[in-house]
Amino acid sequence: MLTHRTVRDVMTRDVVRVxxxxxxxxxxxxxxxxxxxxxxVVDEDDRPVGIVSEADLLRTQSAQEDPARLRPPxxxxxxDRPGAATAQQLMTSPAVCVEPGSxxxxxxxxxxGRHINRLPVVDEEGRLAxxxxxxxxxKVFLRDDLAIRxxxxxxxxSHVEGVSPAAVGVEVAQGRVVLSGTIEPAYLVPVVLRLxxxxxxxxxxxxxTGRxxxxTGRAPGLMSVTTHPEQQRSTEVRHGNHA
Numbered sequence: 001m002l003t004h005r006t007v008r009d010v011m012t013r014d015v016v017r018v019x020x021x022x023x024x025x026x027x028x029x030x031x032x033x034x035x036x037x038x039x040x041v042v043d044e045d046d047r048p049v050g051i052v053s054e055a056d057l058l059r060t061q062s063a064q065e066d067p068a069r070l071r072p073p074x075x076x077x078x079x080d081r082p083g084a085a086t087a088q089q090l091m092t093s094p095a096v097c098v099e100p101g102s103x104x105x106x107x108x109x110x111x112x113g114r115h116i117n118r119l120p121v122v123d124e125e126g127r128l129a130x131x132x133x134x135x136x137x138x139k140v141f142l143r144d145d146l147a148i149r150x151x152x153x154x155x156x157x158s159h160v161e162g163v164s165p166a167a168v169g170v171e172v173a174q175g176r177v178v179l180s181g182t183i184e185p186a187y188l189v190p191v192v193l194r195l196x197x198x199x200x201x202x203x204x205x206x207x208x209t210g211r212x213x214x215x216t217g218r219a220p221g222l223m224s225v226t227t228h229p230e231q232q233r234s235t236e237v238r239h240g241n242h243a
Contacts, residue, residue, distance in 0.1 A: 002155040005200050007107050008100035010139050011121050011130035017042045020049065020088035024060070027052055027087060040095065040120045041087045046127045048120040050091030060084045097122045100129060104200065108137050143201030145172040152177065156195045163188055168209065175203035183209045 016030055017040045030039060031054065038053035084090050098107050098119045107119060111134060121130035149172045157165040162185060169180035177196055183189050189209065196205045 002195065002198065004103035004105050005140055006100065007098055007102045007104065007121055007132050010104060010136040011132040012136065013130045015040060015128060015131045017128060018087045020086065022087040024085050024090065028057060038118055040128060040131065041091045042128055048095035048097055048122065048128055050093030050095050052087050052091045056090045056092060060090060095120050098132065104137050104140055107132055140200045141175055141203065148172045148175065148199060148201045151199045152196055156192060156199065160188060160192055163192060175201050177202055177205045178208060180208045
């Protein structure tokens with residue numbers, strides 16, 4: 001049965017985290033030291049309560065007064081307010097989390113729907129188990145072409161009732177799938193195409209399949225009867241159509 005890769009397969013397990021009381025400068029130093037762009041903020045039980053990203057830090061910096069300006073900036077609220085100095089004051093909260101067993105598709109939809117770049121991964125008790133980013137989810141598209149082809153043959157074509165895997169050609173190059181041969185009955189073509197597109201790592205699917213034809217070039221079920229001229233004349237006489 002076709003299954004998607006899970007968050008567990010792509011997440012970062014060794015996660016740098018900070019406490020709510022961690023200071024602004026300490027957070028910047030951690031981001032620089034580990035080459036990351038955000039850190040989860042966890043409580044004393046290691047449960048995520050928010051995220052501090054570079055964007056949060058820059059918003060705080062941009063809210064500070066600029067001596068070069070003639071008028072001070074308007075008062076800001078939330079993480080934009082001047083003087084936000086700790087993770088608790090800087091963070092975006094509550095933290096939007098995902099479980100390790102969630103599919104990469106579900107995680108991608110959650111990120112897209114919430115307009116966020118990363119998700120803390122939590123275990124059954126709500127404790128931080130990892131972190132998954134957009135970049136982690138994109139790793140799915142680095143799957144080997146042979147592995148993608150194998151999934152299509154064994155998990156799609158072999159499981160659609162009525163489809164003969166031996167009758168369908170499958171070529172995969174850089175995640176682009178081309179199907180050739182025949183898929184019968186024809187109403188199964190959209191089903192096969194949809195399932196192929198859902199295979200992890202597939203970038204596109206091109207349908208070059210055709211219907212089975214007989215030696216005359218006609219599709220099955222289309223019968224053609226050819227009669228000899230004398231047989232045709234005899235038939236016309238019997239039906240009273242003679243001159």
